[in-house]
Amino acid sequence: MKLYLNATSPYARAVRIAAIENQLDQTLELVWVDPWQSPEALLAVNPAAKIPVLVTDAGAPITETLNILFYLDQQAPNGPQLLSPLPSHPQSLTLLGYGQALMDATFQTVIARKHDGNRADQHELGQRRIQAIHRLLAAIDHHLRDHQNHLRDERHLTQTGIPICDVVIGIALAYLDFRLSEIPWRSDFPALADWMESVEARESFAVTRFK
Numbered sequence: 364m365k366l367y368l369n370a371t372s373p374y375a376r377a378v379r380i381a382a383i384e385n386q387l388d389q390t391l392e393l394v395w396v397d398p399w400q401s402p403e404a405l406l407a408v409n410p411a412a413k414i415p416v417l418v419t420d421a422g423a424p425i426t427e428t429l430n431i432l433f434y435l436d437q438q439a440p441n442g443p444q445l446l447s448p449l450p451s452h453p454q455s456l457t458l459l460g461y462g463q464a465l466m467d468a469t470f471q472t473v474i475a476r477k478h479d480g481n482r483a484d485q486h487e488l489g490q491r492r493i494q495a496i497h498r499l500l501a502a503i504d505h506h507l508r509d510h511q512n513h514l515r516d517e518r519h520l521t522q523t524g525i526p527i528c529d530v531v532i533g534i535a536l537a538y539l540d541f542r543l544s545e546i547p548w549r550s551d552f553p554a555l556a557d558w559m560e561s562v563e564a565r566e567s568f569a570v571t572r573f574k
């Protein structure tokens with residue numbers, strides 16, 4: 364399998380982490396590209412000119428991060444590592460959606476600033492994105508604690524895997540630290556900061572750190 368990626372994309376990092384957690388990273392050839400240059404090799408597999416793209420061994424390009432994560436989980440030699448408690452836990456889907464939205468709002472803020480400077484934040488759309496980030500952090504903090512309690516009750520937390528919602532939320536928070544470090548989410552939400560410490564300690568997070 365081939366993965367088209369760059370080093371600073373939170374979406375591509377989610378795919379790398381899913382590959383490691385599913386023991387598939389050795390089968391993954393990394394193809395480093397700059398999507399903003401629209402290179403021909405990328406356009407050939409994704410007309411949207413976005414990364415990540417996973418090309419399967421049979422040559423099928425898969426785009427959109429969540430699609431790729433679902434595919435990788437199905438390929439895991441020891442069974443799915445990210446999706447296991449998902450079907451019986453709608454809260455996992457709530458958290459996955461909020462985590463994805465946090466990643467999107469943060470990434471769009473970064474890109475808007477890159478193009479329009481800090482005045483991008485003053486426009487109505489910029490304001491909406493920043494407000495969404497703050498609301499999403501509060502909602503994730505609240506729902507994550509609730510979800511952890513449920514999982515603990517049902518002994519899911521004794522599993523060694525990590526749920527897909529934790530991967531996406533962990534990367535969204537790491538991306539906030541990397542690009543919007545002025546948002547003081549750790550002091551606003553100390554329980555979330557504690558949770559993040561255990562997620563960041565995983566090898567899959569450590570070896571894919573943003574740089």
Ligand SMILES: N[C@@H](CCC(=O)N[C@@H](CS)C(=O)NCC(=O)O)C(=O)O
Nearest residue numbers: 372373374398412413414415427428
């Ligand atoms: N919805 C997509 C978002 C992917 C995305 O926005 N990737 C960025 C890099 S972090 C990109 O390639 N941007 C290039 C562009 O928008 O032209 C996903 O979930 O994979």
